[in-house]
Amino acid sequence: MKIASRLSVTALLVICSACGFQLRGTDSAIGSNARIYVDTSRDSSMREELRKVLSDRSFAVVDNRDQANVLLRVADERQSRRIVSVEKTGRVSEYELAHSVNMQVAQSQYDEIPAYDQAQTNNRVEVIREYTYDQSGVLGKEDEETILRDEMRRELALQIVLRTVATMASATQ
Numbered sequence: 001m002k003i004a005s006r007l008s009v010t011a012l013l014v015i016c017s018a019c020g021f022q023l024r025g026t027d028s029a030i031g032s033n034a035r036i037y038v039d040t041s042r043d044s045s046m047r048e049e050l051r052k053v054l055s056d057r058s059f060a061v062v063d064n065r066d067q068a069n070v071l072l073r074v075a076d077e078r079q080s081r082r083i084v085s086v087e088k089t090g091r092v093s094e095y096e097l098a099h100s101v102n103m104q105v106a107q108s109q110y111d112e113i114p115a116y117d118q119a120q121t122n123n124r125v126e127v128i129r130e131y132t133y134d135q136s137g138v139l140g141k142e143d144e145e146t147i148l149r150d151e152m153r154r155e156l157a158l159q160i161v162l163r164t165v166a167t168m169a170s171a172t173q
Contacts, residue, residue, distance in 0.1 A: 037068035
């Protein structure tokens, strides 16, 4: 009985690896050789979140630009809040939060130093959320906005990483 179960597990593993199956977050062919430098301003709220997401996705994040073979520039970060709806009394009842950045990827070719292509246009990445606002629970709603902003920052970082991987994959083909 034990031999049959071991054989079936082994067969299942062979089949899964043969079709290219990988667990999420495991090292990929693209990420295994990439040393990424996150090129942002020091005061950017995205800097640490991007570094964390890249590390979680098995990318090597380097602190020195000269050690990198991939540069990820994140610039023109904008956060906004606008009124979506108001009550008949004139009080705000709903807000829209937006967080956006421009990104650009530079990848080295043939072990050269990576350089940004000046002809390449920036890729705009944006996350938008709406939330209801209640004047009677101002402190709670401010906390909700803070939590939403943190979640938006995380989602924005994930989208940037996905677009970076796609750019790297298209450059290697």
